[in-house]
Amino acid sequence: MKKKNNNLTTLEDFKVKNYGKRGTKKREELEAGYENFKIGVLLLEARLEKGLTQEQLAAKAGTTKSYISKIENNIKEVRISTLQKIVETGLGGHLELSIKL
Numbered sequence: 001m002k003k004k005n006n007n008l009t010t011l012e013d014f015k016v017k018n019y020g021k022r023g024t025k026k027r028e029e030l031e032a033g034y035e036n037f038k039i040g041v042l043l044l045e046a047r048l049e050k051g052l053t054q055e056q057l058a059a060k061a062g063t064t065k066s067y068i069s070k071i072e073n074n075i076k077e078v079r080i081s082t083l084q085k086i087v088e089t090g091l092g093g094h095l096e097l098s099i100k101l
Contacts, residue, residue, distance in 0.1 A: 037074045039083065044072040046091050061090030 009017075019027040047057050047068075054068040061068075063086065070076035071086075078086075080097070087095040 039078065040072045040074045043068075043083075043086065046087070046093065047072075050091055052091075057086065057090045061086040 015027065015030065019030045021027060022031070047054070050057075052060075053065075054072070055065040058065045058068045063082070067076065068086070071078045071083075080095075084095045087093045
């Protein structure tokens with residue numbers, strides 16, 4: 001039987017301790033930043049899975065290599081319509097969004 005390590009904390013507990021509960025300004029800023037970061041990572045992973053360079057994806061999607069790089073590196077936020085064009089035209093995929101309440 002494994003012993004429980006009492007020094008561990010969950011990610012949620014860490015966020016509450018350091019950023020407050022959901023709904024507080026500091027916590028909502030953290031969560032919003034995470035969502036932008038996640039989009040960039042998802043785009044990067046999809047591009048690599050397709051074997052495309054940033055330049056190749058940009059050419060297919062009608063944008064620039066610099067713009068793709070900025071999205072992937074969480075420097076620039078992307079509009080949903082632009083993300084849809086990158087995913088569908090550039091990657092040949094389908095963008096799905098969901099809202100959880």
